[in-house]
Amino acid sequence: MSQKTTWEEFFDAHAPIYDENVFTKNTAAEVAFLLEELRLPRGGSVLDIGCGTGRHAIELARRGYRVTGLDLSSEMMARAAAAAKAAKVRVEWVRADAARFTLPEPYDGAICLCEGAFGLLGREDDPLEQPLSILRNISRSLKPGARAVLTVLNGTAALRRHQNRDMTEGRFDPLTLVESSAHPPREGLPPIPVRERSFVPTELVLLCRLAGLSVLNLWGGTAGNWGRRPLDLDEMEIMVVAERAVEAPGSHPEG
Numbered sequence: 001m002s003q004k005t006t007w008e009e010f011f012d013a014h015a016p017i018y019d020e021n022v023f024t025k026n027t028a029a030e031v032a033f034l035l036e037e038l039r040l041p042r043g044g045s046v047l048d049i050g051c052g053t054g055r056h057a058i059e060l061a062r063r064g065y066r067v068t069g070l071d072l073s074s075e076m077m078a079r080a081a082a083a084a085k086a087a088k089v090r091v092e093w094v095r096a097d098a099a100r101f102t103l104p105e106p107y108d109g110a111i112c113l114c115e116g117a118f119g120l121l122g123r124e125d126d127p128l129e130q131p132l133s134i135l136r137n138i139s140r141s142l143k144p145g146a147r148a149v150l151t152v153l154n155g156t157a158a159l160r161r162h163q164n165r166d167m168t169e170g171r172f173d174p175l176t177l178v179e180s181s182a183h184p185p186r187e188g189l190p191p192i193p194v195r196e197r198s199f200v201p202t203e204l205v206l207l208c209r210l211a212g213l214s215v216l217n218l219w220g221g222t223a224g225n226w227g228r229r230p231l232d233l234d235e236m237e238i239m240v241v242a243e244r245a246v247e248a249p250g251s252h253p254e255g
């Protein structure tokens with residue numbers, strides 16, 4: 001990776017204040033929820049994609065699981081590694097793009113939370129291909145029958161929130177559900193232009209299916225308010241619980 005992608009640039013600069021975000025304050029309860037959904041074997045292995053500062057990875061390691069945290073931002077990962085050391089737990093850290101990685105061993109479960117890569121488009125990323133590549137990589141990283149939990153931006157909320165002028169003025173593309181905006185990564189720094197992609201439930205089911213994952217549940221997944229409840233149309237995030245299909249002999253997910 002030579003030139004930094006927009007999100008790498010953003011999170012490298014945002015890293016020092018990431019853990020101050022209110023949505024990061026519910027980690028222990030989130031991990032308890034994840035463990036009920038992932039159904040890991042005792043001491044099983046978990047891949048955390050877009051692990052950020054490692055809050056879920058470290059809490060899982062504290063509870064006795066073998067964890068790999070993968071992220072694009074070296075600054076987020078540096079903080080994750082320091083936090084793991086302070087917590088006296090071992091986590092394997094891998095710096096990679098979620099759309100372009102391969103790891104040697106399959107995992108008992110995977111998580112990709114708070115738009116950990118999924119829905120965060122780089123400058124050149126195709127809005128359909130990039131998320132599909134991430135799902136294929138998640139699928140390939142799982143043992144057959146193993147589960148993944150993702151929280152992703154909700155396309156129904158994006159469609160209801162935007163006006164036609166957002167489309168004509170280039171802030172929202174209703175065809176791809178891509179929102180373009182610019183945010184300073186922290187106070188005093190210039191804004192960085194970024195692209196974020198939301199997803200409607202039907203395409204999530206289809207994209208997962210193309211990647212060899214069966215969707216078991218789509219629930220309300222807004223940070224700080226996860227629940228096994230039907231999706232609210234205006235809810236910010238959707239939670240996807242999916243299972244790696246047990247392949248028939250000789251068959252593989254496309255790609």
Ligand SMILES: C[S@@+](CC[C@H](N)C(=O)[O-])C[C@H]1O[C@@H](n2cnc3c(N)ncnc32)[C@H](O)[C@@H]1O
Nearest residue numbers: 011050051052071072073097098113114116117
């Ligand atoms: C909003 S943070 C979420 C972090 C963590 N999952 C959490 O719940 O706190 C998004 C993370 O995704 C990472 N990320 C963005 N695009 C990525 C990509 N293509 N591959 C890997 N990581 C990526 C960012 O560096 C950032 O650490």
